[in-house]
Amino acid sequence: MSVAPTLLAVEDLTKSYGGVHAVRGVSFSVAAGEIVALIGPNGAGKSTCFDMLNGQKTPDRGRVRLLGEDITGRPPRAVWRLGVGRTFQITATFPTMTVRENVQVALVSYANKIFNVWRSTPDFERGEADRLLELVGVGGYAERPCGELAYGDLKRLELAIALANHPRLLLMDEPTAGMAPRERIELMRLTARIAREQSIGVLFTEHDMDVVFEHANRILVLNRGTLIAEGSPDDVRRDPQVRAIYLGEGLVYDARHREGAGA
Template sequence: MTGALLLEVEHLSKSYGGVHAVVDVCFSLHAGEMLALIGPNGAGKSTCFNMVNGQIPADTGRIRIGGRDTKGLSPRQVFRLGVGRTFQIAEVFSSMTVRENVQAVLMTGDTGLAGLWGAAGKRHVAAADAVLELIGMADMAERPCADMAYGDVKKLELGIALAAGPKLLLMDEPAAGMAPLERVALMALTARIAKERGIGVLFTEHDMDVVFSHADRMMVLDRGRLIAEGSPESVRRDPKVRAVYLGDGRVYDSGERTVPA
């Protein structure tokens, strides 16, 4: 990778009693790179995500974001290191307009209390509109989120994550619940912005067409262990991946038990 190193994960493990959720996982992510983390249900993807995001502590291993060790940091402190996140089920403030949702994120950097929303709603208008222009929603700025189609809600969630200017973006099944053409459009938009702005993107996704079309590199987890990593084409050809995930009928057993991811 030619971009700067943004994320370093070294020997990451997490267990719940005698059940191994993530086992000795190592990987890195660079600026402008789209890195997919895939695997069967229960493989440990969400557990891995939540450790990177600071939501759950690792048992062993180290995570560095921009060279900073994140051990002991809260999710909010991790966010302040330049980490954004989207979720499988998109969450926006349905009572607000599209613009106001973006403004709410921009206001988190303000000092002091914003006061009533009538005054606060006048803050960061230009910056919010710039984000909406970036994601192709400028013409929807005044629309109440409660009136939007789900595909537009997912796109707005991307804008909300980008509003804080993240260096690293974590996307948990970004295409979930979207129509096929919407999935392609959202991930193409994400990839373009990542390249233009030097944002590293780590994403999970069950839609293999989305993964193979937009990932620069892929990692495959099975029963908490990383069993393959590389280009989409090399991962597609890997016999262990074909056995556990792509479904060619062969059997592969790592011998480990896991909890649901």
């Protein structure tokens, strides 16, 4: 891991709303092929932080660099073109299209064919679209209206869309929220496999500590807008500050983890 080049470098990221600091002086990095979790209690500034990484929000101060290139303040679509895929806490898909077409639109954009007016989109890179859908495990639903999908499948679809531009970095905002426990583990295993195979860096936020400690190579802990801990799952688990914040949750986790280890 240490030999992997730095993919994303964040320095001194700061954002405040009306005098309240949502994020203050946050710096970290993500390497290619690395899976990093960003955790913290509600209101810690995770979403704000995320939104600043792909240009949804502009930071007051600080820099975001992707492979050394400064992308601070660029609009989301420009950041995407540099190879950053994103999924949302509440899924954002195209409900009037079929599942496959959802991916095809992303492929159209990736191929820079947005202003093409004569080709047929339903035939556009159908094979690639189906491959991506198979990859995330919703291949059977390709022809279904996207609006009919179960929530978990929507999350998978979002992942397929995010993968359409062969990203270097995936930003996943609570990728397993609203899923059944088994689904969560499946999805994260899938993500980890893809990240490993394609050497994609993954940064995700998550409430489920099982998921976090199971899948993250590294964990960043955010509290009240500042980064209070960073390190391997074991380091973070032992960190007293983190324990103080997570109080009960952390204990519950320990207990569960041991059970899991025993089985």
